[in-house]
Amino acid sequence: xxxxxxxxxxxxxxxxxxxxxxxxxxxxxxxxxxxxxxxxxxxxxxxxxxxxxxxxxxxxxxxxxxxxxxxxxxxxxxxxxxxxxxxxxxxxxxxxxxxxxxxxxxxxxxxxxxxxxxxxxxxxxxxxxxxxxxxxxxxxxxxxxxxxxxxxxxxxxxxxxxxxxxxxxxxxxxxxxxxxxxxxxxxxxxxxxxxxxxxxxxxxxxxxxxxxxxxxxxxxxxxxxxxxxxxxxxxxxxxxxxxxxxxxxxxxxxxxxxxxxxxxxxxxxxxxxxxxxxxxxxxxxxxxxxxxxxxxxxxxxxxxxxxxxxxxxxxxxxxxxxxxxxxxxxxxxxxxxxxxxxxxxxxxxxxxxxxxxxxxxxxxxxxxxxxxxxxxxxxxxxxxxxxxxxxxxxxxxxxxxxxxxxxxxxxxxxxxxxxxxxxxxxxxxxxxxxxxxxxxxxxxxxxxxxxxxxxxxxxxxxxxxxxxxxxxxxxxxxxxxxxxxxxxxxxxxxxxx
Ligand code: UDP
Numbered sequence: 001x002x003x004x005x006x007x008x009x010x011x012x013x014x015x016x017x018x019x020x021x022x023x024x025x026x027x028x029x030x031x032x033x034x035x036x037x038x039x040x041x042x043x044x045x046x047x048x049x050x051x052x053x054x055x056x057x058x059x060x061x062x063x064x065x066x067x068x069x070x071x072x073x074x075x076x077x078x079x080x081x082x083x084x085x086x087x088x089x090x091x092x093x094x095x096x097x098x099x100x101x102x103x104x105x106x107x108x109x110x111x112x113x114x115x116x117x118x119x120x121x122x123x124x125x126x127x128x129x130x131x132x133x134x135x136x137x138x139x140x141x142x143x144x145x146x147x148x149x150x151x152x153x154x155x156x157x158x159x160x161x162x163x164x165x166x167x168x169x170x171x172x173x174x175x176x177x178x179x180x181x182x183x184x185x186x187x188x189x190x191x192x193x194x195x196x197x198x199x200x201x202x203x204x205x206x207x208x209x210x211x212x213x214x215x216x217x218x219x220x221x222x223x224x225x226x227x228x229x230x231x232x233x234x235x236x237x238x239x240x241x242x243x244x245x246x247x248x249x250x251x252x253x254x255x256x257x258x259x260x261x262x263x264x265x266x267x268x269x270x271x272x273x274x275x276x277x278x279x280x281x282x283x284x285x286x287x288x289x290x291x292x293x294x295x296x297x298x299x300x301x302x303x304x305x306x307x308x309x310x311x312x313x314x315x316x317x318x319x320x321x322x323x324x325x326x327x328x329x330x331x332x333x334x335x336x337x338x339x340x341x342x343x344x345x346x347x348x349x350x351x352x353x354x355x356x357x358x359x360x361x362x363x364x365x366x367x368x369x370x371x372x373x374x375x376x377x378x379x380x381x382x383x384x385x386x387x388x389x390x391x392x393x394x395x396x397x398x399x400x401x402x403x404x405x406x407x408x409x410x411x412x413x414x415x416x417x418x419x420x421x422x423x424x425x426x427x428x429x430x431x432x433x434x435x436x437x438x439x440x441x442x443x444x445x446x447x448x449x450x451x452x453x454x455x456x457x458x459x460x461x462x463x464x465x466x467x468x469x470x471x472x473x474x475x476x477x478x479x480x481x482x483x484x485x486x487x488x489x490x491x492x493x494x495x496x497x
Contacts, residue, residue: 006040006112007040008039008040008108008112009114009115010114010116011117011119011120012120014122015047015049015090015093016122016290017055017290018290018383019122020055020058021058022257022382023142024043024058024062024068025258026140027041027043027066029254031065031066033478033481039065039484040066042068042069043067045069045071048073048074053361054267074093076092076096084195084196085194086187086401087187091199091203094122095125098123098125098126101123101126102129105117105133106133109133109135113488115136116138116484116487117130117133117135118139118140119137119138120142121141121203124206125206127206136212136484137212138210139207139210139213141214141215142383143217144218144226144382144403144407144410145218146177146407146414147403148214148251149174149175149226149230150174150406152204152230152233152248153174154189155204157172158201164191165192166181167182172185174226175229175233176226176228176230177223177414178414180406180409180413183405184405184408184409185405186405187402188200208247208248214249214250215252216252217254218255219466220253220472220473221463222256222415230248231248231251234248234249234250252476254477255466256386256389258383258386258387259365259387264363267362268316268358268361268363270358271316271358272363272366272367274356275314275370275373276370279312280372281374282444283313283314283373283374284313284314284374284377284396284440284443285313286313287317287384288317289317289381289383290317290381292326292381292400293319295323296342298427298430301431303347305434305435305436305440306440307347307354307355309436309441309444313351313354314355316360316361317361318342318358318359320342338359364387368387368388374394375394375440375444376393377396380395380404380405380407381402385411389460390464392456394453394456395411395443396419396440397412397419397420399426400425400427401426408420415455417455417456417459418452419439419452421435421436
């Protein structure tokens with residue numbers, strides 16, 4: 001079929017690699033369900049700078065019926081130099097790109113059979129264009145159902161709690177979820193007088209108003225109660241269940257969606273070669289995602305703690321120290337210092353047989369799937385969490401910024417598939433080497449480690465079932481696809497008439 005006659009889905013993403021990967025992997029899954037060439041996807045991507053090296057192979061290997069339009073970069077130097085948070089930088093820079101998103105969508109609609117618009121959770125304002133253009137509009141939520149439950153509940157929470165959440169004398173109740181400390185809520189809500197918080201609340205209000213639904217990168221079996229809590233408040237049920245602002249939008253659990261496809265064989269191949277030589281389940285994989293950084297003191301303590309644990313480790317993406325945990329999130333690979341020079345004196349020589357440290361990008365999904373890997377020290381970015389679940393690898397939660405502490409609470413206290421340091425890991429204090437070593441041992445050996453591993457293996461099975469042909473997430477996505485496909489035919493017929 002010519003591309004103009006296929007059913008077309010428009011996506012709007014944001015300038016953050018992990019968000020782009022997630023929404024585009026969703027697109028790949030949609031196409032895979034219908035390998036009869038039914039769908040064509042166009043992803044509109046606001047940009048801040050040129051593509052980082054690690055992300056290039058991902059974009060270059062997309063299937064032919066996924067097309068990306070990179071918008072000209074918006075200026076955001078004023079935001080960077082004002083020292084505003086990562087979330088504000090991201091939010092305001094994409095807002096600046098909205099006129100160009102609108103123009104691109106309009107011209108796409110002129111030439112293609114577009115039936116639905118799906119915007120990343122950071123750009124719910126893009127859905128205004130869906131309304132304007134009279135097409136179905138959805139949010140793609142690349143985070144946990146727990147976070148979505150918090151977002152939908154937050155206008156109520158805002159009214160109920162008058163102090164800063166971290167000073168609240170009780171645990172914070174999120175519908176359908178474990179109760180958590182206020183300090184484990186996302187960064188955006190930590191200072192209620194900030195612009196960050198204001199923008200967060202605004203986004204949450206917009207989620208409530210989404211008409212056609214929110215697609216969540218999670219699966220019912222992992223977050224059953226949270227899913228129930230949201231759907232019980234949904235439009236279809238009608239009744240008010242405990243929340244003054246009920247009538248939530250429909251949600252569609254379609255995950256776990258993780259990075260697939262061939263990674264560049266040149267990137268991080270030394271990690272895989274090194275893993276090939278290690279015993280089964282023996283290695284702790286250490287990574288802080290696409291941009292997390294540690295302070296100099298924390299790098300020292302982590303390194304010495306790994307050494308002290310005597311367990312094997314593979315530490316990738318080591319970056320030069322920075323006291324701000326998200327300092328390099330938008331910088332990508334443009335760093336000048338040699339990060340290995342910031343490790344403690346003699347560390348690399350002393351740990352030669354025990355560990356491997358690289359400053360570059362690793363093929364994370366392949367690493368987690370390698371049989372030598374027995375644990376993952378992770379910053380708890382949602383993609384990393386799902387990749388760990390899909391491969392059944394128990395975690396040590398080391399959250400740094402954004403909603404990572406909330407994810408850490410979910411995997412540690414909720415799902416019990418992770419251990420976590422007692423104190424703060426996001427840079428306000430330092431986790432000392434003795435605690436690091438003790439946690440590594442708790443995770444990699446002994447009774448507790450065994451229990452965690454068993455629970456993770458169960459979760460892994462549920463994750464695999466959810467995306468099987470008749471799995472919960474596959475059925476949900478198939479129904480959506482069916483709806484979009486029939487609308488596509490309908491529009492096409494009308495054009496032909
Ligand atoms: N990633 C990778 N190699 C690395 C570091 C990260 O492939 O060396 C990938 C990882 O597999 C995940 C994404 O980058 O898909 C990071 O996303 P996440 O949500 O975990 O964290 P963020 O980067 O948004 O902080």
